[in-house]
Amino acid sequence: MKKIGFLSFGHWTPSPQSQTRSAADVLLQSIDLAVEAERLGADGAYFRVHHFARQLSSPFPLLAAVGARTRTIEIGTGVIDMRYENPHYMAEDSSAADLISGGRLQLGISRGSPEQVIEGWRHFGYNPAPGEDDAAMGRRHTEEYLDLLNGQGFAKPAPRPMFPNPPGLLRLEPFSDGLRERIWWGSASNATAVWAANQGMNLQSSTLKFDETGEPLHIQQAAQIRAFRAAWAEAGHTRVPRVSVSRSIFALMNDMDRAYFGHSKQETDQIGFIDASTRAVFGRGYAAEPEVLIEQLRKDEAIAEADTLLLTVPNQLGVAYNVHVIEAILTTVAPALGWR
Template structure:
């Protein structure tokens, strides 16, 4: 962490770093921005001899073990991606509840749940139960989703866009219902002859998790959806891809998205300070294993592609270098500087021990030099 000392001069004083530079200096302004650092796992498995996760059970149990180990290291968050019809983590709430029962401090979340597949009322019950088990540590990232393994997979789950709606519209509609019900207000007419006594008035979905409404994040793939999320009072998750809206470098576009979100949040008049996360693949090359896995210099540039036939997307680069080089590279990432939370994507198929090593390397050799811890 940057040390705050005071250097006087001309009858004034101002906080300075150890090199005597004013913290109003643009380089120092970034350094003093403390961050929460967590991991994000997609939870892949494959029946391959090279994989440490060869079954769904391997992935689920190792996800719990990694969250426990990350908490012991001092990491701030354990986050999991949700993909349907794939050999990856899918239904998140049993896993989140299990992690919550095994840990005591670390934030537990998703990045993201595809709301096209969700029944908002049933999701209230699942999320409320998981949050209560975790003692109020749930941080739920939700989104309208991305292209999946099957065509219109949400149809198999019993959902269909209303007339005039797209599947994205349906996902946002499900999200708005979910957010509204999370407030905990009654809406359902009680049975006059119930099996069990009811509290007075209209009934709400139970169990209710107090405060969870303020711990919902929206995974925004464009500036417009980031602004929409701000207006609804959701925190912001920005991933390693977004719509290519200006042709600029990924981190520059992502930083602009974050600034647009903050402006919309302020304009909406919300009273609390929002949370903002970005995710990155970052590996400090400490030993021969790191160099063998990630030292080939692959994916050091942004990539352009299409997430559907109409949407040109930009995919952010990965970072892999010796710690001193990595520190300088990350110092220039504008979006990381803008965010308060950094999620490190982990190669879960390499096993718990290696991923603990990779997270610890960032926490020990990189984060302190950037003022993140």
């Protein structure tokens, strides 16, 4: 059995070919898609976060709105770039969104990905400390955020406060008990997967990973997941961690599916460079008739290792088409593979 959700990058563009031509379109359609995915029986609605781009950027208003419109589906991100975040303000925002949803947030965070602008986090007022690079700054912000989610008081009360305080040092409010255990780290390497395990975070492994062995992505990811679980056990955490992978998967059910995805050129992994020195492997997409697709997915070792699968959806094709895409996987592919 696997939890199956969708992951939307939230693209929008003022083009007649797009069903999301404005930021308002993509935000409102994201809420509608989450509602429909819940109706279908999907387990999660996840959203990508990018700054300085025509995509979803500020996640917490969207997560809160989805939480208010749904009742059972998990609501998450994949991922929030922690280089841009104020840990204190984020602790308040994420706790509020989690309380609105009734404790359904599954928050994916990370040190970020290639950006639209040069050192965009500087425009948000953040600079690495002496001896830090931006990745270390993102991990520092993460550690501060996780500590705040523990709910311990740390701020000395004013001697004459406007409102009565509970005794002792004060914590941030609102506080959502349990959110700390529902934080995920988006990892692109084996080392950061081990770090995430040591921090007690769940693991998100995407369709991109640093190319550490030259093997296909799914094999490298499977090894990464095993390294994460071994580090988790060694760290002595008592709960069972969760692991997700994301994939582009399309069952070709009709002529429209075949027109959109039947001639995909992403049937093999791609090699690229995230920056001048970091070689990465980008995962293949899957698009085939259901019986072929099922046999292809049986061979994906990372999907087999993970407990959660996130289906990347073409959000610019509109809510109705994406409902069709998700439903085809849930009703045709997932049962044949024992995921449902």
